[in-house]
Amino acid sequence: MKRFKAPVIFALLIVLFALLPMGATAQEDQGTRLQPGETAPKEENAPRGENQGPTTPTPPPGRAQPAPPGNASQCVGCHRTTSPGIVRDWEASKHGKAGVDCARCHGPSHAELKPVSAGTCGQCHSRQVKEFGDSKHAIGWDPKMTGNSRYKALAEPIQKLGCEKCHNIGYKFADNSVGRCDACHTRHTFSVEEAREPVACASCHLGPDHAQIEYFETSKHGTIYAAEGNTGRAPTCVTCHQPGGNHNVSLNLTFGQVSNGAVLKGESAPPIPMREITREEFEKNRKGMVDICSRCHSSSFATNYLATADEVKKKADSLIKEATDVIQSLYDDGLLPNKEKAVLGGQQLYSGTSQVESLFFKMYKYDHIHTFKGAYHMNPDYVHWLGWSEMQRSLTAIKSEAQTVRDLAALRGKGLRSSSVLLWVAVGLGGLGAILALLALARRG
Numbered sequence: 001m002k003r004f005k006a007p008v009i010f011a012l013l014i015v016l017f018a019l020l021p022m023g024a025t026a027q028e029d030q031g032t033r034l035q036p037g038e039t040a041p042k043e044e045n046a047p048r049g050e051n052q053g054p055t056t057p058t059p060p061p062g063r064a065q066p067a068p069p070g071n072a073s074q075c076v077g078c079h080r081t082t083s084p085g086i087v088r089d090w091e092a093s094k095h096g097k098a099g100v101d102c103a104r105c106h107g108p109s110h111a112e113l114k115p116v117s118a119g120t121c122g123q124c125h126s127r128q129v130k131e132f133g134d135s136k137h138a139i140g141w142d143p144k145m146t147g148n149s150r151y152k153a154l155a156e157p158i159q160k161l162g163c164e165k166c167h168n169i170g171y172k173f174a175d176n177s178v179g180r181c182d183a184c185h186t187r188h189t190f191s192v193e194e195a196r197e198p199v200a201c202a203s204c205h206l207g208p209d210h211a212q213i214e215y216f217e218t219s220k221h222g223t224i225y226a227a228e229g230n231t232g233r234a235p236t237c238v239t240c241h242q243p244g245g246n247h248n249v250s251l252n253l254t255f256g257q258v259s260n261g262a263v264l265k266g267e268s269a270p271p272i273p274m275r276e277i278t279r280e281e282f283e284k285n286r287k288g289m290v291d292i293c294s295r296c297h298s299s300s301f302a303t304n305y306l307a308t309a310d311e312v313k314k315k316a317d318s319l320i321k322e323a324t325d326v327i328q329s330l331y332d333d334g335l336l337p338n339k340e341k342a343v344l345g346g347q348q349l350y351s352g353t354s355q356v357e358s359l360f361f362k363m364y365k366y367d368h369i370h371t372f373k374g375a376y377h378m379n380p381d382y383v384h385w386l387g388w389s390e391m392q393r394s395l396t397a398i399k400s401e402a403q404t405v406r407d408l409a410a411l412r413g414k415g416l417r418s419s420s421v422l423l424w425v426a427v428g429l430g431g432l433g434a435i436l437a438l439l440a441l442a443r444r445g
C-alpha cells in the first residue's frame, strides 16, 4: 500500500509545481503598470448649464422679503443691521459717494433681484467691459474650462470649488455679457487701488501650473515692490499687463501665453497642442512690451532679455518633443493601453493613466511652464531649479520608465514561454510517475 501511494503523490506534486509559475504570471499581468489606462474616468458629454457665476443670483423661493421698490436708503437702512460689512464697504466706495446705490446693481426690490452681470456694470463702464471681452479672461469659462476633459472627468463638487472658482472670471451670463468684474476689484468697495496690487491676481495666478505671483514676488521687480511698496519704481502685474488701465490682459504677449504658450506659425511644429502666432503678430506685440520696459530700462536691455527668454522657451519645447517621441514609440509598439484614447498635453487626464504618461503630465504641466514663464517674469530660480532641472529629471524618469515597460513586456514574453516548457516537463514527469505506479501495482497483483 505504502509503495503505491508515494509515486502518485510525487507525480501530483510535480504537476502542481509546474502550474505555480503560470498563476504567478497571470497575477503579475493584472497588477502591472501597463494596464491602468483601462480605468480612466468616464467623460460626460455636455457641461452643466446652470448659473454658476454670481454667488447669489436670486434668493431662494419663499425667502424674498418685501423691500420698497428702488428706495436705496431703505435697502441701506435695513442692510446696515442685516449685513453691516457690505454697507460699510459700499459707503466707503466711489459708488457710495456717487450715489450708485444697491438697487442700481441688484434691482429695485427683493422680488426682482437679478444677477449682477458684466452687462450691469457695462451700463456705466462700457469701455472696460469691451476691453475685458477682447482678452483671454473672457474665454476662461467657456469654452476653455467647460470644454476641458479634466473638467468633464471631475465630480461636481470638485468642479465647483476647484476649476470654477478661478475660471468664473470669464463667466457667461444669461444676458450674454461676459466676465465677473469683482474678480480683481472685489465687492462692495470696487476699488482700483486693490486691483492694482499684485495680490489681486494672486488668488488665481499661483501654484504649480501658473505661478506668476511666485515668479514675480521673488524676482528683482517683486523684491523692490516688497521693500518699497507700490511706489512705481518697480513694475507690478498691472504695469506690464494692463497698460493705461486697459482691461485686455492679452495685449503684447508672444510665445509666453496661457497654458504651454505659443510657437511661430510655420516655423516649428509644437510637440503638444499650442497656439500659433504669425511673425507680424510677434513683432507688434514684442514692440508693445519693450515699450513698457523702456520706461525704466534701455530698450536694448529689454529686447535682449526677452529674446533670451524666447530661446529658453524653445529649448524647453525641444525637451517636451524628446519626451513625446519616447512615449509615442511606446504607443506605436502597442506597449501602452488605450492608444486611440491617449492624448498628451492640454486634454490629458492626470488620473487613470500609465506611469509613463503620469510622469509626462508633471513634465509638461508644471516643469515646462515654470521654465519659460519663470524666464518671462525674470525669475532665475524658476527657470533653472524649479524648471529646467526638473524637466531634465522628468525626462530621465520617462526614459527609464519606458525602458522598464519594454523590459517587462520582453520578460513576460519569455516568462510565458519558460513556464509552458516547465508545464510540459511536469506533465511528462507526472505521466511517468503514474505509469511507474501502475507497473508497481501490476507487479504486486
Ligand code: HEC
Binding pocket: 056, 058, 059, 060, 065, 066, 067, 068, 069, 070, 071, 072, 074, 075, 076, 078, 079, 082, 102, 103, 106, 107, 108, 109, 110, 113
Ligand atoms: C426689511 C429689511 C431689508 C430691506 C429693506 C432690504 N433687504 Fe436685502 N436682505 C434682507 C435680509 C434679511 C436678507 C437675507 C440675509 C441673509 O441671508 O443673511 C437680504 C438679502 C439680500 C440680498 C442677498 C440675496 C441672497 O440670496 O443672498 C441682496 C442682493 C439684497 N438683499 C439686496 C437688497 C436690495 C437691493 C434692497 C433694496 C432694493 C434690499 N435688499 C432691501 C433684508 C432687507
Ligand code: HEC
Binding pocket: 054, 055, 056, 057, 075, 076, 079, 083, 086, 087, 090, 095, 100, 101, 102, 103, 104, 105, 106, 114, 115, 116, 182, 187, 188, 190
Ligand atoms: C456696483 C454694483 C453693486 C452695488 C452698488 C451693490 N452691489 Fe451687492 N453685489 C454686487 C455684485 C457684483 C455681487 C456679487 C454677484 C452676485 O451675487 O450677484 C453682489 C453681491 C451682494 C450680496 C450677496 C453676496 C454676499 O457677499 O453676501 C449682497 C447681500 C449684496 N450684494 C448687497 C448689497 C447691498 C445691501 C448694497 C447696497 C448697500 C449693494 N449690494 C450694492 C454688486 C453691487
Ligand code: HEC
Binding pocket: 094, 095, 098, 100, 104, 105, 116, 120, 121, 122, 123, 124, 125, 181, 182, 185, 190, 191, 192, 193
Ligand atoms: C449706475 C452707473 C454705475 C454702475 C451700474 C456701476 N458703476 Fe462703477 N462707477 C460709477 C461711478 C459714477 C463711479 C465713480 C466715478 C468717479 O468718481 O470717478 C464708478 C467708479 C467705479 C470704479 C472706480 C473705483 C475707484 O476706486 O476709483 C470701479 C472699479 C467701478 N466703478 C467698477 C464697477 C463695477 C465692477 C460695476 C459692476 C459690478 C460697476 N462699477 C457698476 C458708476 C457705475
Ligand code: HEC
Binding pocket: 135, 136, 137, 138, 139, 140, 141, 144, 145, 165, 166, 167, 168, 169, 183, 184, 195, 200, 201, 202, 203, 204, 205, 237, 238, 241, 242, 249, 250, 251, 253, 256, 257, 258
Ligand atoms: C478669478 C481668477 C483670476 C484673477 C483674479 C486674475 N486672472 Fe488672469 N487669468 C485667469 C484665467 C482663468 C486665465 C486663463 C483664461 C483662458 O485662456 O482660458 C487668465 C489669463 C491671464 C493672462 C493670459 C492672457 C493670454 O492671452 O494668454 C494674463 C496676462 C492675466 N490673466 C493677467 C492677470 C492679471 C494681471 C490679473 C490681476 C490684475 C489677473 N490676471 C487676475 C484667472 C484670473
Ligand code: HEC
Binding pocket: 118, 121, 122, 125, 128, 129, 132, 169, 179, 180, 181, 182, 183, 184, 185, 192, 195, 196, 238, 242, 244, 245, 246, 247, 249
Ligand atoms: C484682471 C483684473 C481686473 C478685472 C477682472 C476687472 N478690472 Fe477693472 N480695473 C483693474 C485695474 C488693475 C484697474 C486700474 C487700472 C489703472 O491702473 O488705472 C481697473 C480699473 C477699473 C475702473 C476705473 C477706471 C478709471 O479710469 O478710473 C473701472 C470703472 C473698472 N476697472 C471697471 C471694471 C469692469 C466693469 C470690469 C468687468 C468687465 C472690470 N473692471 C474687471 C483690474 C480689473
Ligand code: HEC
Binding pocket: 198, 201, 205, 212, 213, 214, 216, 221, 235, 236, 237, 238, 239, 240, 241, 252, 253, 254, 255, 256, 257, 258, 259, 286, 289, 372, 373, 376, 377
Ligand atoms: C516686468 C513686466 C511683467 C510683470 C511685472 C509681470 N509680467 Fe506677466 N508677463 C510678462 C511678459 C514679458 C510675459 C510674456 C510675454 C510674451 O509672450 O512675449 C508675461 C506673460 C504673462 C502671462 C501669460 C503666461 C505666462 O506666464 O507666460 C500671465 C498669465 C501673466 N504674465 C501674469 C502676470 C501676473 C499675474 C503678474 C503679477 C503677479 C505678472 N504677470 C507680472 C511681463 C510681466
Ligand code: HEC
Binding pocket: 136, 139, 144, 145, 148, 150, 151, 154, 162, 163, 164, 165, 166, 167, 203, 204, 205, 206, 207, 209, 210, 257, 258, 259, 260, 346
Ligand atoms: C487657482 C485658480 C485655477 C484653478 C483652480 C484652475 N485654473 Fe485653469 N487656469 C488658471 C489660470 C490663472 C490660467 C491661465 C494662466 C496660465 O496659463 O499661465 C488657467 C489656464 C487654464 C487653461 C488654458 C486656457 C487656454 O486659453 O488655453 C485651461 C484649459 C484650464 N485652465 C482648465 C482648468 C480646469 C479644467 C480646471 C479644473 C480641473 C482648472 N483650470 C483649475 C487658473 C485656475
Ligand code: HEC
Binding pocket: 220, 221, 224, 232, 233, 234, 235, 239, 240, 289, 290, 292, 293, 294, 295, 296, 297, 302, 305, 306, 378
Ligand atoms: C517701472 C519700472 C520698470 C519696468 C517697467 C520694468 N523694470 Fe525691470 N527693473 C526695474 C528696476 C528698478 C530693477 C532693479 C535694477 C537693479 O537690479 O539694479 C529692474 C530689474 C530688472 C531685471 C533684473 C536685473 C538685471 O540687471 O538683470 C530684469 C531682467 C528686468 N528688470 C527686465 C525687465 C523687462 C524685460 C521689463 C519689461 C517686460 C522690465 N524689466 C520692466 C524697473 C522696471
